[in-house]
Amino acid sequence: MAETNLRVLLKRRPNGAPVPEDFEISAGPVPEPGEGEVLVRHRFVSLDPYMRGRMSDAKSYAKPVALGEVMEAAAVGEVIASRDPRFAPGDHVTNAFGWQQFSAVAGSRLIKVDPKEAPLSANVGVLGMPGLTAWVGLQDIGQPKSGETVVVSAASGAVGQVVGQIAKQRGARVVGIAGGQAKCDFIRTELGFDAAVDHRGDLNAQLDAACPDGIDVYWENVGGAVQEAVFPRFRDFGRMVMCGMISQYNEAPGADAKGAPAGPNLGPVVRKRLRIQGFIVSDSGWQRYGQFRSEMLDWIGNGKLHWREDVVEGIEKMPAAFIGLLKGANFGKLVVKVD
Amino acid sequence: MAETNLRVLLKRRPNGAPVPEDFEISAGPVPEPGEGEVLVRHRFVSLDPYMRGRMSDAKSYAKPVALGEVMEAAAVGEVIASRDPRFAPGDHVTNAFGWQQFSAVAGSRLIKVDPKEAPLSANVGVLGMPGLTAWVGLQDIGQPKSGETVVVSAASGAVGQVVGQIAKQRGARVVGIAGGQAKCDFIRTELGFDAAVDHRGDLNAQLDAACPDGIDVYWENVGGAVQEAVFPRFRDFGRMVMCGMISQYNEAPGADAKGAPAGPNLGPVVRKRLRIQGFIVSDSGWQRYGQFRSEMLDWIGNGKLHWREDVVEGIEKMPAAFIGLLKGANFGKLVVKVD
Numbered sequence: 001m002a003e004t005n006l007r008v009l010l011k012r013r014p015n016g017a018p019v020p021e022d023f024e025i026s027a028g029p030v031p032e033p034g035e036g037e038v039l040v041r042h043r044f045v046s047l048d049p050y051m052r053g054r055m056s057d058a059k060s061y062a063k064p065v066a067l068g069e070v071m072e073a074a075a076v077g078e079v080i081a082s083r084d085p086r087f088a089p090g091d092h093v094t095n096a097f098g099w100q101q102f103s104a105v106a107g108s109r110l111i112k113v114d115p116k117e118a119p120l121s122a123n124v125g126v127l128g129m130p131g132l133t134a135w136v137g138l139q140d141i142g143q144p145k146s147g148e149t150v151v152v153s154a155a156s157g158a159v160g161q162v163v164g165q166i167a168k169q170r171g172a173r174v175v176g177i178a179g180g181q182a183k184c185d186f187i188r189t190e191l192g193f194d195a196a197v198d199h200r201g202d203l204n205a206q207l208d209a210a211c212p213d214g215i216d217v218y219w220e221n222v223g224g225a226v227q228e229a230v231f232p233r234f235r236d237f238g239r240m241v242m243c244g245m246i247s248q249y250n251e252a253p254g255a256d257a258k259g260a261p262a263g264p265n266l267g268p269v270v271r272k273r274l275r276i277q278g279f280i281v282s283d284s285g286w287q288r289y290g291q292f293r294s295e296m297l298d299w300i301g302n303g304k305l306h307w308r309e310d311v312v313e314g315i316e317k318m319p320a321a322f323i324g325l326l327k328g329a330n331f332g333k334l335v336v337k338v339d
Numbered sequence: 340m341a342e343t344n345l346r347v348l349l350k351r352r353p354n355g356a357p358v359p360e361d362f363e364i365s366a367g368p369v370p371e372p373g374e375g376e377v378l379v380r381h382r383f384v385s386l387d388p389y390m391r392g393r394m395s396d397a398k399s400y401a402k403p404v405a406l407g408e409v410m411e412a413a414a415v416g417e418v419i420a421s422r423d424p425r426f427a428p429g430d431h432v433t434n435a436f437g438w439q440q441f442s443a444v445a446g447s448r449l450i451k452v453d454p455k456e457a458p459l460s461a462n463v464g465v466l467g468m469p470g471l472t473a474w475v476g477l478q479d480i481g482q483p484k485s486g487e488t489v490v491v492s493a494a495s496g497a498v499g500q501v502v503g504q505i506a507k508q509r510g511a512r513v514v515g516i517a518g519g520q521a522k523c524d525f526i527r528t529e530l531g532f533d534a535a536v537d538h539r540g541d542l543n544a545q546l547d548a549a550c551p552d553g554i555d556v557y558w559e560n561v562g563g564a565v566q567e568a569v570f571p572r573f574r575d576f577g578r579m580v581m582c583g584m585i586s587q588y589n590e591a592p593g594a595d596a597k598g599a600p601a602g603p604n605l606g607p608v609v610r611k612r613l614r615i616q617g618f619i620v621s622d623s624g625w626q627r628y629g630q631f632r633s634e635m636l637d638w639i640g641n642g643k644l645h646w647r648e649d650v651v652e653g654i655e656k657m658p659a660a661f662i663g664l665l666k667g668a669n670f671g672k673l674v675v676k677v678d
Contacts, residue, residue, distance in 0.1 A: 242608040262601030269581040269617035276615040278608035
């Protein structure tokens, strides 16, 4: 093949917020699929906050990306050659990997998707890891009941959008926290959230108004000042779903080291019988992918699930787009069109 | 009856650590049992850290004791008159109430106990609320598995003693944290804990030695510096059973108000998939009292459950004993012999 594979390599470990110089755009050869592997031409590559963790060599739940290697990502694309009998050229697949245009992936790691069921890019968004994260975390930890108040931070983001809409399906009253008027309008009018709180405004006053009876479930995506404002508002038996704390991802040398910003005093956890629980969707979430996908496709088919994507075009824009993601510059699920 | 009922009244709400002047010793009449009530002569009255909360009018899970009223407590004693056909003079009962010598209690609130099964005072200790707390919290939240490392703070106290021994029954490796050499020796040699950490020494060095592979379950009774040292040592999927934080009970005006000491940064809750959960045994624990008591009596009968009591004699000593309890001055379950 005459084509090259444009890729983004991790050149050095970011010190605090990543900068463009931490990455290198590199043209490599299109990989040859080995026995049992499938060559995928990526159409959309996902950019997600967890990737900041992979750029650091601080101890975490997954190995860091090695320097000089292609950055990790989920992608969706088209099979162009296959050495796995289950896949043929023209098939669409997801969970191919990397900030790049092509990958050769073991067929056992791929999921075939039907582009007639949903737009291809949705497979790395509402139908992909972010959607599965929302579905698993709400089901296993948040467990919203009808009439309860659910607050979700980063509410217009990839995970937050889905969390709020699933909670609505379960009969909860949903309050989203987002940055700026446009995002707040979007979650109320397009996604049907009951109220929106702009974290650039007075958090306490807005939360007083939006959650007069307190909070039963808080979905934590951000940490920092938002967490501080939400925490005292839990009702008895409240649940705090710890999905991430993006406000800290650029803290060096890792937020469990000395010098990490303090968290809430845990006295109310006893008095209010709270549960604070963290999870990582990759632990066991994919084992329930079939049930998740079928439920989500039903909701999509019935017009009950909406989403917004922020689509960037071109591999070479990935570093800047990712840097913006950590600052909340995106509006909706960030995906990169790479073909 | 010519007898009087010596009682301890709450005279004023303590500001910080309680002082003797916050209480008043008062001789009242022995109460007359009403229809359906039972008159109990208390033998042992329990003193427990939760009572500090009842002295404050800060919002909490239970109502405060009103000024001028008898302080709340569990007690065990003998029926001397009964207007409930289920109880007769000479019966021994528990869950009678108050820092006093007598109470008239609705029979429906009493549990008959057999003094041949266990020493009477055990009914407000290992067989009472503190033991039930340990049993319920470990079963519902801690869920220690064989081979896991369980750390318990205030390990020689009423709840801690039982937590550690139940965890040992479940096959866990148990590390107790206590104040001073005598308590540390006691939990190792008398209770069979695997290791002891003296919180008056270098917590980090001792925890390094006692928990080389990290901590799976932490039973929180104390908060403060102990919590700060334990928290970073959780292993993946660790559980933190939030039973209490005695180090804060004297903080005014309540530890969820502004100015409460900060807690741990919650980043590790995501990365390590931790669960931090609070509970109050009175929510539903007594519904399982029968199963609890029978399991505990089996262990006692088989010599597998030991405990130490710190017995104070005389109603008039209750204020000083309680003040000491909040400072860790007691050694073992604090009970007051009042007959």
